[in-house]
Amino acid sequence: MTRTPAPAGVWIITPGHAPTRFATARTCGADVALVDLEDSVPTADKTDARQAAHDFFTAPAPQGCTLGIRISSPTTREGIRDLVALADYPVKPQVILIPRVESPRDIEIVAGAIGSHDYTPHLYALIETPCALEDLPSIARAKRLAGVLFGTADYAAAIGCGRGWEPMLHARSRLINSAAAAGIPAIDSPFFDLDDNDALRREAERAKNLGFAGKSCVHPRQLPTLTEVFRPTEQEIATARTIVAAAEKAGGRIVRVGHHMVGPPMVRAAKNLLSRTTADTSQEVNA
Incomplete structure (x- = not known):
């Protein structure tokens, strides 16, 4: 199983x-x-x-x-x-x-x-x-x-x-x-x-x-x-993806995303949101 x-x-x-x-x-x-x-x-x-x-x-x-x-x-x-x-x-x-x-x-x-x-x-x-x-x-x-x-x-x-x-x-x-x-x-x-x-x-x-x-x-x-x-909105998911992409491009350094300075805690939160979204989609596919 x-x-x-x-x-x-x-x-x-x-x-x-x-x-x-x-x-x-x-x-x-x-x-x-x-x-x-x-x-x-x-x-x-x-x-x-x-x-x-x-x-x-x-x-x-x-x-x-x-x-x-x-x-x-x-x-x-x-x-x-x-x-x-x-x-x-x-x-x-x-x-x-x-x-x-x-x-x-x-x-x-x-x-x-x-x-x-x-x-x-x-x-x-x-x-x-x-x-x-x-x-x-x-x-x-x-x-x-x-x-x-x-x-x-x-x-x-x-x-x-x-x-x-x-x-x-x-x-x-x-x-x-x-x-x-x-x-x-x-x-x-x-x-x-x-x-x-x-x-x-x-x-x-x-x-x-x-x-x-x-x-x-x-x-x-x-x-x-x-x-x-x-349930995360499409906007929340899009923002999370933008944060993760910006952090990866910056090599893990603190980076500006829109009006906010984004550091490791915000990146972890964004990754967690995307992980939950992926898990929800997986459950729907396997249901």
Whole structure:
């Protein structure tokens, strides 16, 4: 199996016990579509959700979209049952989101349960507790971890604070720093107000500026705004190419590009943007 880059961009999460929403989630244009077996599914519906999620993986992902699943915590009975169930899905999830991760052990449990020579999905850790934040550096460096996703709702509930930008800034900043140090992408939490598109855009732009490589959402109506924020524009790509070309021509010396002086940090940023763009194109071709 060809190993693709860890996916970033816009993620959508749909409840596993609501199969009527599956088609929309798969085809709405999200970079990653996850079926959820955890928080959005009532305990009484867990078994039905596992069975219904089977249909989410009956065919390969649509072009440009990576299919995944959020299991329950692997340290619980429900999580173990989720892992057993997904082993029988016709098309295996390429992303497994592991909730309530608080140590590298949680990643190791899932990797050991599902990993094989021909199936190595991207494992993402959902960081949503104060204990997880305390152990972030070691979690981010877990051997099989591909990325992290921030969960503001559970984290705010545990802290006893609001979910706004300012109360969550410390946690977001620590998450970004640990992820960057480990060389993995970080995906921001969903924005839960479905009717305030202006606030959604503000939070998405702040998250991008902070260093998040994408943002998750819980409704397709949020996708156009998030896509506009997180996918590089043609102008951004063209500027990045100009910066890289100018730097190469200058032999690595500081050089003027337009109205700006460009040095090594700006060149690295431009190369990173072009690398992400190439990875996105590769995923579309291989989907």
